[in-house]
Amino acid sequence: MSIEAKFRKLGTDNAPGQEVRQSASGLEALMRGEPLEGRPVDFSHGDVDAHEPTPGxxxxxxxxxxxxxxxxxxxxxxxxxxxxxxxxxxxxxxxxxxxxxxxxxxxxxxxxxxxxxxxxxxxxxxxxxxxxxxxxxxxxxxxxxxxxxxxxxxxxxxxxxxxxxxxxxxxxxxxxxxxxxxxxxxxxxxxxxxxxxxxxxxxxxxxxxxxxxxxxxxxxxxxxxxxxxxxxxxxxxxxxxxxxxxxxxxxxxxxxxxxxxxxxxxxxxxxxxxxxxxxxxxxxxxxxxxxxxxWFDEAPGWMEDRIAQHQAIRDDLLRVLRGCEGVFARTPQAGSYLFPRLPKLALTPSDFVKALRLQAGVVVTPGTEFSPHTADSVRLNFSQDHTAAVAAAERMVALVERYRA
Amino acid sequence: MSIEAKFRKLGTDNAPGQEVRQSASGLEALMRGEPLEGRPVDFSHGDVDAHEPTPGxxxxxxxxxxxxxxxxxxxxxxxxxxxxxxxxxxxxxxxxxxxxxxxxxxxxxxxxxxxxxxxxxxxxxxxxxxxxxxxxxxxxxxxxxxxxxxxxxxxxxxxxxxxxxxxxxxxxxxxxxxxxxxxxxxxxxxxxxxxxxxxxxxxxxxxxxxxxxxxxxxxxxxxxxxxxxxxxxxxxxxxxxxxxxxxxxxxxxxxxxxxxxxxxxxxxxxxxxxxxxxxxxxxxxxxxxxxxxxWFDEAPGWMEDRIAQHQAIRDDLLRVLRGCEGVFARTPQAGSYLFPRLPKLALTPSDFVKALRLQAGVVVTPGTEFSPHTADSVRLNFSQDHTAAVAAAERMVALVERYRA
The missing domain is CATH 3.40.640.10 (Type I PLP-dependent aspartate aminotransferase-like (Major domain))
Known part of the structure; x- marks a missing residue:
């Protein structure tokens, strides 16, 4: 296998954090409506400003x-x-x-x-x-x-x-x-x-x-x-x-x-x-x-607090997502990922993810990164500022409605 | 190629810093004389305590x-x-x-x-x-x-x-x-x-x-x-x-x-x-x-000082090494490595390197790591405490004399 062929398989354009290297040419023609205002949220990875490193x-x-x-x-x-x-x-x-x-x-x-x-x-x-x-x-x-x-x-x-x-x-x-x-x-x-x-x-x-x-x-x-x-x-x-x-x-x-x-x-x-x-x-x-x-030597109660904070964000996001007809979201039992399945949209999943970033300031990871069978899902890392995350999920749901097929 | 065969080629036993994982069994029978006292020097890599990180x-x-x-x-x-x-x-x-x-x-x-x-x-x-x-x-x-x-x-x-x-x-x-x-x-x-x-x-x-x-x-x-x-x-x-x-x-x-x-x-x-x-x-x-x-923004004079310190160590080590009959050491023009060629010894090069560590507290990297044709050389990273490095080189020369063939 040539070195070029070997590396072609290693595409990182849709990998978390690499969106800055994407171009969005051609998408303008497909986008509907005005941008949605709100604090941008990058759900592609956790926000260590919202949930700070372990004290010490x-x-x-x-x-x-x-x-x-x-x-x-x-x-x-x-x-x-x-x-x-x-x-x-x-x-x-x-x-x-x-x-x-x-x-x-x-x-x-x-x-x-x-x-x-x-x-x-x-x-x-x-x-x-x-x-x-x-x-x-x-x-x-x-x-x-x-x-x-x-x-x-x-x-x-x-x-x-x-x-x-x-x-x-x-x-x-x-x-x-x-x-x-x-x-x-x-x-x-x-x-x-x-x-x-x-x-x-x-x-x-x-x-x-x-x-x-x-x-x-x-x-x-x-x-x-x-x-x-x-x-x-x-x-x-x-x-x-x-x-x-x-x-x-x-x-x-x-x-x-x-x-x-x-x-x-x-x-x-x-x-x-x-x-x-x-x-x-x-x-x-x-x-x-x-x-x-x-590590594994955190102050008493620290881990319980962190878990409680994440559980609260999880529950609020699930409430927002489940309020949107056709969205399926199973309750995560651990970690900080949500993987909602979206209803059928007028945009391809890849274009929807780009529109979400450009029109709503919401970065998610496309489901195709995880399986060829989950193109209709997106991944959200909900280790975020609680209020900003909920508002971002609401904008995401608004865009799902806007682009519903 | 099996995974075992692939990794067999990646031997790290003689790699710098990995000496702690070696065993020295069998060598005792070949070693001559008493240990040489002195502050141990690990020439396998630079000593960042002797030459500290860039200020700032x-x-x-x-x-x-x-x-x-x-x-x-x-x-x-x-x-x-x-x-x-x-x-x-x-x-x-x-x-x-x-x-x-x-x-x-x-x-x-x-x-x-x-x-x-x-x-x-x-x-x-x-x-x-x-x-x-x-x-x-x-x-x-x-x-x-x-x-x-x-x-x-x-x-x-x-x-x-x-x-x-x-x-x-x-x-x-x-x-x-x-x-x-x-x-x-x-x-x-x-x-x-x-x-x-x-x-x-x-x-x-x-x-x-x-x-x-x-x-x-x-x-x-x-x-x-x-x-x-x-x-x-x-x-x-x-x-x-x-x-x-x-x-x-x-x-x-x-x-x-x-x-x-x-x-x-x-x-x-x-x-x-x-x-x-x-x-x-x-x-x-x-x-x-x-x-x-x-980086590349160090205080004026800092790099010149660092170079001067290393040049002084280099020159003193060269003097010690060249005082030993049969040692060849070319003057390094840059960097902090010396690669002296040693005269013929009664120990294999690999055993000499071990004896040097065990009897003189001096760690060097065997020449075979760099080429199959340089088994008679050893590498010293002379980015060390000046005095300790010179004393260690003197112990090395003493062991060369002890084991000369």
């Missing part, structure tokens, strides 16, 4: 800078002292042991962890089971490493609210067809649904039966709403060497600006990930790593 | 954190305002225009830039000309992307002091054999030699004649000693779309802990690099990017 994070960073060389130059897999701090906390959170020395790597964001984990498990031609819809980079990672994607459907729309809606038969078919790796996010990004204990148990059983490796992206697994129960795959009956779990403080904790993530589990895969990290970026920024000292 | 860097970082979301979430290629600040500075430094919008990307360290640049230019099976010796990751990057390495020799030992010693006939042979990409560091890492104007002119002419892309790693190009003249490849007669130049403030400026680098030049290649960065690590840590505002 900057002080930990400063202490890292003051520590000097020892913090600037760590092992490629990250500072051992920090790994020793984190391992028991991650073990307590996920319900299974974490080996600080050999089973944990600190990465530049969870994106860095995902990249390394896929690179360390997927060789050219390998089949990889990927959920549809799921985080858009999953597909791109498999394509970049020339793996073969085997889609498995997640029917979060029809599933009852106790389960995410994974097609377990489809997953078994994928394994039977030779998929060696299963990569999925839990809670699901974009739908915000959490896999049930039974679904996770089945994933573990199927992966074990077929000897597959599972990469579980649990980035949002700390931000869980009232009533949600969460099952950690790595604590189930599955060979620990066949599971890599990915987390990070970018989201719930709003520490994105420090670019930190972790992967933990399989020592063989973590070892490969470190070897690759050595040529990808050497290590997560040394001083940033120091911020992880405060 | 931390304040710029703090301002980035205070700026909030706008600094935490930048375009994947980095904050546009910062790119607009840097482009004219990089253009002035290198003597050729830099396009802030389309021709410049901010990366997680220069390692990040190298990884993306190689990924964006080398497809499976492509031939890539690589200098021997050169930065150890170059070879690994080509291997990781399943390119075919075509070695080109750099005879810094025999070349007269006015040139680096590149085998230009070998480079033409590589291009004639189909090499599409030439990747090299200038000043050379590990030898510290600078390519002459004539060598750079020839590289430009040959690359143009054969339509090859050149990736120039100029990480250390600001740290130039008295009498060194430096020629920027990108300012020569060569299609600007066929050149990517890589720099960063990690080294001379001691900002490694922030993990920052830049690549600039070819807009097509930079565009591919950004697409890949989107799935590798999204972006260089947002807050860290703010530190680049001070």
């Amino acid at each position: 994070a900057f002080d930990l960073f400063s202490a890292g800078v003051a520590a000097g060389a020892v913090q600037a130059y760590t092992e490629y897999r990250g500072d051992m002292g920090i790994r020793e701090l984190l391992a028991p906390r991650l073990a307590a959170f996920t319900g299974a042991p974490v080996d600080a020395r050999d089973g944990l790597i600190i990465t530049p964001g969870t994106q860095g962890a995902l990249f390394l984990a896929v690179a360390a498990t997927v060789a050219r031609g390998d089949k990889v089971a990927i959920v549809q819809p799921d985080y858009f980079a999953n597909r791109k990672l498999v394509e970049f490493f020339e793996g073969e994607m085997v889609p498995v459907q997640l029917d979060h729309v029809s599933a009852d609210e106790t389960r995410a809606g994974l097609d377990l038969t489809g997953l078994e078919d994928a394994f039977r067809a030779g998929a060696k790796v299963f990569l999925f996010s839990n809670p699901n990004n974009p739908a915000g649904v959490v896999y049930s204990a039974e679904e996770i148990g089945q994933i573990a059983a199927l992966a074990s039966r077929y000897g597959a490796t599972v990469i579980a992206d649990q980035l949002y697994s700390r931000l869980r709403y009232a009533g949600a129960s969460y099952t950690h795959l790595r604590a189930q009956a599955i060979d620990a060497e066949n599971v890599v779990t990915i987390m990070g403080p970018s989201k719930t904790e709003s520490l994105s600006g420090y670019r930190l993530g972790v992967a933990f589990g399989s020592t063989a895969i973590i070892a490969r990930m470190e070897k690759l990290q050595a040529i990808v970026s050497l290590r997560a920024a040394g001083y940033s790593q120091a911020v992880l000292r405060g | 860097a931390f304040d710029l970082f703090s301002a980035g954190v205070a700026a909030g979301a706008v600094q935490a979430y930048t375009e994947y290629r980095g904050d546009m305002g910062i790119r607009e600040l840097l482009a004219p500075r990089l253009a002035a430094f290198t003597g050729a225009p830099v396009d802030a919008r389309d021709g410049l990307i901010i990366t997680p360290g220069t390692q990040g830039a190298l990884f993306l640049a190689v990924a964006a230019t080398v497809a499976r099976g492509d031939k890539v000309a690589i200098v021997q010796p050169d930065y150890f990751a170059n070879r690994k990057l080509v291997e990781f992307f399943e390119g075919e390495m075509v070695p080109v020799q750099l005879d810094h030992v025999s070349a007269d002091e006015t040139r680096a010693g590149l085998d230009l006939t070998g480079l033409e042979d590589a291009f004639r054999a189909g090499a599409k990409v030439f990747l090299f560091s200038n000043p050379n890492n590990p030898a510290g030699v600078v390519y002459s104007a004539e060598e750079i002119g020839q590289i430009a002419a040959l690359a143009s004649r054969y339509g090859a892309t050149v990736i120039a790693d100029q990480l250390y190009s600001r740290l130039r000693y008295a009498g060194a003249s430096y020629t920027h490849l990108r300012a020569q007669a060569i299609d600007a779309e066929n050149v990517v130049t890589i720099m960063g403030p990690s080294k001379t400026e001691s900002l490694s802990g922030y993990r920052l680098g830049v690549a600039f030049g070819s807009t097509a290649i930079i565009a591919r690099m950004e697409k890949l960065q989107a799935i590798v690590s999204l972006r260089a840590a947002g807050y860290s990017q703010a530190v680049l505002r001070g």
Whole structure:
């Protein structure tokens, strides 16, 4: 495959934050009515001004800078002292042991962890089971490493609210067809649904039966709403060497600006990930790593407050969206993503997303980024200023009415 | 190729900073004499405690954190305002225009830039000309992307002091054999030699004649000693779309802990690099990017002082090394690397490097990391505390005497 062909698949024009590089030529002719006034809201990612970084994070960073060389130059897999701090906390959170020395790597964001984990498990031609819809980079990672994607459907729309809606038969078919790796996010990004204990148990059983490796992206697994129960795959009956779990403080904790993530589990895969990290970026920024000292050690009540704030925004947005005929929006059980399905519109989904930005100052991520079957949905990261988010959702609904087919 | 085979080539056991993961079993039987006392020195990388980060860097970082979301979430290629600040500075430094919008990307360290640049230019099976010796990751990057390495020799030992010693006939042979990409560091890492104007002119002419892309790693190009003249490849007669130049403030400026680098030049290649960065690590840590505002804008005299300090260390180390019979050490013209060739020893080069660490508290990087033909050399990064570095070099020389064959 030529280098041009390889990179053509890596389109980022519709990726969150890249809208500034789009052109909107041709759309003017299709747009109806006047712009809607209101404070712009970028739902493509969370607003760390509205939900600020964990208190104390900057002080930990400063202490890292003051520590000097020892913090600037760590092992490629990250500072051992920090790994020793984190391992028991991650073990307590996920319900299974974490080996600080050999089973944990600190990465530049969870994106860095995902990249390394896929690179360390997927060789050219390998089949990889990927959920549809799921985080858009999953597909791109498999394509970049020339793996073969085997889609498995997640029917979060029809599933009852106790389960995410994974097609377990489809997953078994994928394994039977030779998929060696299963990569999925839990809670699901974009739908915000959490896999049930039974679904996770089945994933573990199927992966074990077929000897597959599972990469579980649990980035949002700390931000869980009232009533949600969460099952950690790595604590189930599955060979620990066949599971890599990915987390990070970018989201719930709003520490994105420090670019930190972790992967933990399989020592063989973590070892490969470190070897690759050595040529990808050497290590997560040394001083940033120091911020992880405060992770899972937030002040009492801080996490509960953050969750309560997000739950309140979620509920108000759901009320606005559900007030619009033809919109379907399932209640997210965790994380800060909403993935409403819109009614049929007179604009293509892609043009509607652009019109929304140009006419209403509302940036959302098109559903096609997550699955070819969800073009009629858009993703909203509702980790925003509460009032501004509700007003933006109202403008979105107004535009749905304006462009209703 | 299986994933295990692919990663076996990415050995990092001897990589700088990874010594903590080595075992030294078996070596005891071969070691002679008692340990040599003295303050340990890790020559595998610079000591940012001895040569501190540029004054003001931390304040710029703090301002980035205070700026909030706008600094935490930048375009994947980095904050546009910062790119607009840097482009004219990089253009002035290198003597050729830099396009802030389309021709410049901010990366997680220069390692990040190298990884993306190689990924964006080398497809499976492509031939890539690589200098021997050169930065150890170059070879690994080509291997990781399943390119075919075509070695080109750099005879810094025999070349007269006015040139680096590149085998230009070998480079033409590589291009004639189909090499599409030439990747090299200038000043050379590990030898510290600078390519002459004539060598750079020839590289430009040959690359143009054969339509090859050149990736120039100029990480250390600001740290130039008295009498060194430096020629920027990108300012020569060569299609600007066929050149990517890589720099960063990690080294001379001691900002490694922030993990920052830049690549600039070819807009097509930079565009591919950004697409890949989107799935590798999204972006260089947002807050860290703010530190680049001070780059190429240091206080008057600061850079001159830093260079003078390093030149003084260089000269003292050369004196110590050249006092040992059989050691050859060419004078580095730029950067902070020394690459002395040692006389024949009773230990293998690999065991000598281990003995040096265990018996003298001196960490160096084995010459085999840079070329299969330089096993008898070791690399020292002399950006260290002056007194400690000289004492460590004296211990090294003492061990050379102890183990002389």
